[in-house]
Amino acid sequence: MDWGKGITLTIIGFVVLIMTMVVISVRMDGIELVTENYYEEEIKYQDRIDESNSAMKLDREVISYDAQSKVIELDLPNGTVGTLQLFRPSDSSLDQTIKVEVTHSGKTAVPVKQLKSGYWKVQLNWSENGVDHYQEKKITI
Structure with a gap:
């Protein structure tokens, strides 16, 4: 494997990780403010x-x-x-x-x-x- 493929796979892996974390945090229930007003x-x-x-x-x-x-x-x-x-x-x-x-x-x-x-x-x-x-x-x- 050459450097180009390694860098590309690392960037793709990083993007997949970040997108997974975003989806998990958006779907999370129970996040509430202390008070509505x-x-x-x-x-x-x-x-x-x-x-x-x-x-x-x-x-x-x-x-x-x-x-x-x-x-x-x-x-x-x-x-x-x-x-x-x-x-x-x-x-x-x-x-x-x-x-x-x-x-x-x-x-x-x-x-x-x-x-x-x-x-x-x-x-x-x-x-x-x-x-x-x-x-x-x-x-x-």
């Missing part, structure tokens, strides 16, 4: 930082997870209204949003036994004494 969320990001800072000033852990009983406990005062988002990074079809209304004193329990095992992000938005707060916790069920 990504740019709007990016604009609101400073508000999220401010809400997170105000939650840190509360000097209490608002979200806690009990792995044995598979319950998320929220330490919120009576009359608090908020939103609890259960975010599954690997599969957005499993995401859930739960409205939270605290009508009693003490911790509020949110059972998560029905959720698929794996990594979850728990995001809580709430308003307390006229101030908006945000806290996030990563859990493994």
Whole structure:
């Protein structure tokens, strides 16, 4: 075999390899953005930082997870209204949003036994004494 044939076969092999990789990546399922309205969320990001800072000033852990009983406990005062988002990074079809209304004193329990095992992000938005707060916790069920 001479140099010309070797170079030609190498180029053809390289093109076939690249085309195979392109076809595989185009057919791949499960590639999802974190959120559908990504740019709007990016604009609101400073508000999220401010809400997170105000939650840190509360000097209490608002979200806690009990792995044995598979319950998320929220330490919120009576009359608090908020939103609890259960975010599954690997599969957005499993995401859930739960409205939270605290009508009693003490911790509020949110059972998560029905959720698929794996990594979850728990995001809580709430308003307390006229101030908006945000806290996030990563859990493994």
